[in-house]
Amino acid sequence: MKNLRRKTLAAASAVTLGVGLAVAGGVAPAASAAGPDTTFLVLAPQGGKTDKAAARVAAAQGTVVASYHQIGVLVVRSTNPDFVTDVAGAGVDSVASTAGLGTALDEGETLEVSAAEAANTTADPTKEPLFSQQWDMPMIDVPQAHAVNAGRADVVVGVLDSGISSSHPDLASQIAKNKSTSCIGGVSDTTESAWNPTTSDHGTHVAGTIAAAVNGVGVTGVAPGVKVAAVKVVNDDGYIFPEAAVCGFMWAAEQGMRVTNNSYYIDPWELNCRNDARQRPVWKAIQRALRYSQSKGVLQVASAGNSNWDLAHKNTDTGSPNNGTPEERENLTNSCLVLPGEAPGVVTVSAVGPTGEKSYYSSYGQGVVDVTAPGGDTRFRTRGVSSTLTDGILSTTYNTTTKTNGWGYKQGTSMSSPHVAGVAALAVSAHPGMTSGQLSAFLGNTAEALPCPGGVYNPVPLIAAGPNAYDATCSGGKRNGFYGAGMVNAYNVVR
Known part of the structure; x- marks a missing residue:
């Protein structure tokens, strides 16, 4: 999703190939001149074994x-x-x-906080040194929940992202190292260096929102008593390939995780159309992996995106595929x-900002958005009131150039999603017998309803894009397109 992406999508070199294949005979093809080393997802029929597919792969000069x-992929x-x-x-x-699909991560603007500000000796979550700057935690009643x-x-x-810094003082004790892995290339690598961040601290920031320790240092997470596992799905170029996502979902299922956070979209189509032969195989593979993971009790939480799209009324996509020349797809x-x-x-x-209103960038849609949570609004406060970077979400950071840990602000639905993942982890802690479906319903039932703003919502962005660049119309009643069932509430799920 564009919560990880640049507004103008970066191009990559290869072209997506996706076709439905008719059953044919098993004659081995003649060898062709070698091309570039390319990665493929090969799907066996639903419910079928992979033996025949593997034999076809070998015959077609694949490895x-x-x-x-388990899912025939x-x-x-x-x-x-x-x-x-x-x-x-x-x-x-x-x-x-x-291979070659992807969009570079957009780290956005980050305001760093000094280590001196982050030091203290208290174990009281409300007195963590930087808690006073975490406006997001009181907004969802985290202090009351912690009591x-x-x-x-x-x-x-599971944090399906760019890795987690295992040396961060707010996270070192929080990481389930025995359940962490890199899924780059679609293959699990549990080496600690493989799942640590190399070019992006996005996953480190997300992990801190979920579970930063109450230890007298820095910030607190929504659920500091739980553990996070790094499941690295973002490669060093900032790309998220389908095989990495499949690996991540399957890893979470087999490792007994109860919740995963997913702050990305799978390339190269921002909108993946099931009735398009080029995109259908990726859709099928992801859907199979998700269903398997859900059957094992894993709840996936994902961000809606930062395009200010009405996801319930899609019409045109002019930015996909992002690995070549975009096509204007209409209707x-x-x-x-x-x-x-x-x-x-x-x-x-x-996502909402500090005022509790929809963040200017947040995508929305009735029947699509399930809940909302703090994601920050750093360009301006809604309704045109000037803002600063501190209206973003403060969490743990890692400088991949200097290899140093810290704390800083980011904004996006990438930041709202881990608040919900943390609340889900609290809910599972308090009610361990729930299935993933029951947990999903519980999050909605315990959320605090937020009404639609009247008329066209226009936060009046103070940017060159123009006064109507972020217009949006909310539809629905108690459950609506901007906020779903409402703001998640940490206290409501544990009391």
Whole structure:
């Protein structure tokens, strides 16, 4: 999602290939001149075994680097330029190439906080040195929740992101290292250096919002009693490929995590259309992985995005694919979805600023947004009141150049989503028997309803884009397109 992205999408080199394949005979194809080493998702028929698909891969000069047999998905590499057509045959449902897809992470503007400000000796969460700057935590009643239940250590939240700094003083004790991994390339690598951040501290910031320790240093997380696991799905170029997301969902399921946070969209289509043959294989693979994860009790929480889109009324996408020349796709329907945010069973989160109103950038949509949470609004406060960077979300940071830890502000639905993931972790801690579906419903039932603003919502951005650049219209009643069921509430889920 554009919560991780630049407004102008960066281009990558390869072209997406995704086709539905008819069942054909098993004659081995002739060898072709070697092409670039390309990664593919190869899908067996739903409910089928991967044996025949793996045989077709070998015959088509491909190598299986990861097999998710539980869902019939293979991650394959091949230099055969004709791999997509050569692999067609019995046991193969569809295939999509994924190499070269992606959009660079947009770190945005970050205001760092000095280490001196972050030092203290208290263990009282409301007296953490930087708590007074965490306007977001009182907004969702985190102090009241901590007095009842700050989370259980056997509850693990998977942070599918750019890695987590294992040396950060607010996070070192909070990371479940035995459940952390890198999923870059679609293959799990549990080496600690592999899942630490290398080019982005986005995941470190997200992790702090979820579970920064109450230790007299820095900030507090929503659920400091739980653990977080780094599940690195963002590569060093800031790209998020489908095979990494599939690996992340499957890893979370097999490691017994109860919640994952997902602040990204899967490239190269910001809207992935199930009825488009190029995009359908990626949709199928992600959907299979999500369903499997949900069946294992994992609740996925995802951000709605930063495009100020009405996701309930999609019409035109002019920015996809982002790995080449964008196509102007018109007359889109709701079969075109942002993944993973709009996939069934995923809790989709919009963002509000310090005033409690929708952040200017936050996407929205009735029936799409489930709940809202603080995400910051740093260009201005809503209704045109001047703002500063401190109206963003303060959390843990890591400078990947100097290799130093710190604290700083960021904004986006990337920041609102981990608030909800943290509240979900508190809910599981207090009510451990809930299924992922029950947990999702519980978050909505305990949220504080927020009404739609009247008329066209226009926060009057003080930017060159113009006075109407962020117009949005809210629809619905108690449950509406801007805020879903309302603001999540940490105290309500534990009392």
